[in-house]
Structure formats: structure tokens, C-alpha cells
Amino acid sequence: MPQPRVLVLRAPGTNCDEETAFAFEQAGAVAERVHVNRLIENPALKDRYQILCLPGGFSYGDDIAAGRILATKLRQHLSDLVDSFVHGKGDRLVLGICNGMQVLMRLGVLTEGLPSPVDAPATLTWNDHGRFEDRWVHLVVDKTPCVFLKDIERMYLPMAHAEGKFVAASDEVLQKMQAEGRLAIRYADGETGGIESDVLPFPANPNGADANVAGVCDATGRVFGLMPHPERHIEATQHPFWTRRDEQPEFGDGMPMFKNAVEWFA
Numbered sequence: 001m002p003q004p005r006v007l008v009l010r011a012p013g014t015n016c017d018e019e020t021a022f023a024f025e026q027a028g029a030v031a032e033r034v035h036v037n038r039l040i041e042n043p044a045l046k047d048r049y050q051i052l053c054l055p056g057g058f059s060y061g062d063d064i065a066a067g068r069i070l071a072t073k074l075r076q077h078l079s080d081l082v083d084s085f086v087h088g089k090g091d092r093l094v095l096g097i098c099n100g101m102q103v104l105m106r107l108g109v110l111t112e113g114l115p116s117p118v119d120a121p122a123t124l125t126w127n128d129h130g131r132f133e134d135r136w137v138h139l140v141v142d143k144t145p146c147v148f149l150k151d152i153e154r155m156y157l158p159m160a161h162a163e164g165k166f167v168a169a170s171d172e173v174l175q176k177m178q179a180e181g182r183l184a185i186r187y188a189d190g191e192t193g194g195i196e197s198d199v200l201p202f203p204a205n206p207n208g209a210d211a212n213v214a215g216v217c218d219a220t221g222r223v224f225g226l227m228p229h230p231e232r233h234i235e236a237t238q239h240p241f242w243t244r245r246d247e248q249p250e251f252g253d254g255m256p257m258f259k260n261a262v263e264w265f266a
């Protein structure tokens with residue numbers, strides 16, 4: 001099987017790049033962590049990679065708004081890189097995890113093609129309770145073209161964010177995203193495993209996100225951002241109750257996402 005090469009983009013304040021590169025490597029890819037300044041010095045580096053991954057963390061200290069500065073830096077200095085992964089020949093993938101999703105949202109690549117009644121069709125803002133929240137959440141996958149979520153129905157993953165509440169600018173935006181399968185993954189109730197209301201009460205929906213949205217993709221399904229951390233649950237023993245399970249699954253719930261990305265290039 002061809003081994004895709006992953007560009008794991010680092011910036012000051014990134015703190016999940018090692019785990020994310022490790023997850024891709026475990027899934028069979030070749031992953032390299034590259035600082036954004038190295039790419040600005042040598043933009044041709046981008047041609048070595050098939051997957052662009054923006055990992056979690058606090059790039060530039062979450063100053064102004066989480067993801068804002070790195071997104072501006074990418075737009076100002078590396079728009080060719082972004083364009084080649086997002087559009088190009090349509091033969092590359094983009095994944096943003098947590099702070100990476102925040103960057104992709106600020107760049108606008110996850111909301112392309114949507115009506116924009118205000119300055120953006122949708123955004124990520126502060127959790128309803130106004131605090132950083134760090135714990136595990138139940139997730140359900142919608143019918144979606146998202147390459148990373150192929151054949152995945154549910155996941156149990158850690159979340160760790162303060163600015164993770166997905167908000168759409170209008171019902172029209174939400175409806176169009178839903179119709180296109182772009183509201184790819186949502187928070188679900190831990191007891192029932194379902195989504196019983198438009199906005200599930202806390203703690204099932206940890207931030208008050210519209211339609212319980214935890215991650216969205218573009219219309220092609222090749223560009224995906226999610227707030228929870230799949231790279232933190234790639235091994236069965238990372239599950240908080242692993243010692244109480246009768247049988248251990250082969251992998252943690254996050255692993256199939258990385259494998260799907262690798263297999264897309266097969």
C-alpha cells in the first residue's frame with residue numbers, strides 16, 4: 001500500500017503534534033512535524049506531502065481568538081499551500097484537530113460554498129459556561145462524505161477546549177450543511193447513545209454547540225475539522241475504563257480515523 005506523507009504543522013503553542021504524528025505513523029503513514037516558519041522559508045516543502053494536519057494546542061497563545069493568528073499567517077504567507085491541499089487536484093486530505101479545527105474555521109475552508117448572512121457562515125466561540133473543559137465525550141457520526149469518518153458510527157474521545165462551541169449564522173446554513181452531510185460528527189448522550197434534542201443539555205453537549213456539532217467537513221469530505229482529540233484514543237488502554245472491560249478492542253476509537261486517511265490513498 002502506498003504510504004502517504006503527512007505534514008503535521010507546528011506553530012508556537014502547538015502541543016499535540018507529537019501524538020498526532022505518532023497516530024498517523026501507527027496507521028501506516030509517514031508523518032513529519034514541520035514548523036510554519038520553515039514552510040514560509042521554503043514553500044516548496046509542501047509538495048512532499050499528501051495530507052496536511054493541523055494539530056491541537058494553543059497556537060500563538062490563542063491571542064485575539066483561538067486559531068486566528070495562525071490562520072492569518074497561513075492566509076498571508078502560505079495561501080498556495082492551503083489552496084493546493086484544499087482544492088488542487090482534489091487528491092489530498094486536510095485534518096484539523098481542536099486548535100487545528102479552529103484554524104480551519106478561521107480560514108473559512110470548512111464553510112466554503114455556504115451562504116454568509118454575516119461575516120462568516122459559521123464560527124467557533126467560547127463554551128457556554130465560559131471555561132476550559134477537559135474530559136471524555138460521546139460522539140455519533142452522521143451520514144457524511146467525510147473521508148476520515150468512513151464506516152465509523154460512534155466514538156468516545158477526549159475533548160479539551162475553551163473555544164469550541166460551533167455556531168451557525170443562520171438556520172439556512174445549518175440546513176444546507178446537514179443536507180450535504182457536513183455536520184459530520186455530533187455530541188451524543190452517554191446513557192442513550194442518541195441525540196434527543198437540537199442542543200443536548202450539558203454535559204452531553206459540553207459547550208452548547210448548535211445541533212450538537214463537534215466536527216464539520218467541506219462538501220467533498222476531504223477537508224475535516226473536529227474539536228475532540230482522536231489522537232488521544234488510539235490504543236485500547238487509553239480508554240478510562242479499560243481495566244473493567246471484558247474484552248479489549250484492537251484499537252482505541254480514534255484509530256480508524258487515521259487508518260481511513262491512509263487507506264484513501266491505497
Ligand SMILES: NC(=O)CC[C@H](N)C(=O)O
Binds near residue numbers: 056057059062099164
Ligand atoms: N486542545 C486544544 O487544541 C486547545 C484548544 C483551544 N486552544 C481552546 O482552548 O479553545
